Amino acid sequence: MFIINLTYVTEVEKVEQYLEQHKMFLNKHYKLGNFIISGAKKPRTGGVILSNIESKLSIEEIVNTDPFIINNIATYKIIEFLPSKTNKELSFLLKKSKY
Numbered sequence: 001m002f003i004i005n006l007t008y009v010t011e012v013e014k015v016e017q018y019l020e021q022h023k024m025f026l027n028k029h030y031k032l033g034n035f036i037i038s039g040a041k042k043p044r045t046g047g048v049i050l051s052n053i054e055s056k057l058s059i060e061e062i063v064n065t066d067p068f069i070i071n072n073i074a075t076y077k078i079i080e081f082l083p084s085k086t087n088k089e090l091s092f093l094l095k096k097s098k099y
Helices: 012-031 056-063 088-096
Strands: 002-008 035-040 046-051 074-080
Touching (some): 056 074
Antiparallel strands (some): 002 074, 035 046
8 A cells, every 4th residue: 555645736726727637637547546645744745646556557557647846846755655553444464455
């Protein structure tokens, strides 16, 4: 699994210009089953996405299609982790995981 950490590299006003396109990007990957949860950081300096994709290369390819990357709005840091424990509501994550 991966934590995708977005950090804005421009002012929030410019972020707002691309927010709808970014939401369409997110919606596409939720429909494909690539993303589990996402949201803005507080304070609003970027966002976080949790993904169940199994390959870092695949995550990098997906991230590079985000309008925030294409338009130099944000940078991404991709963190791979091995899920080993969860609450019962999220236990499906461990069942899907090959770890």
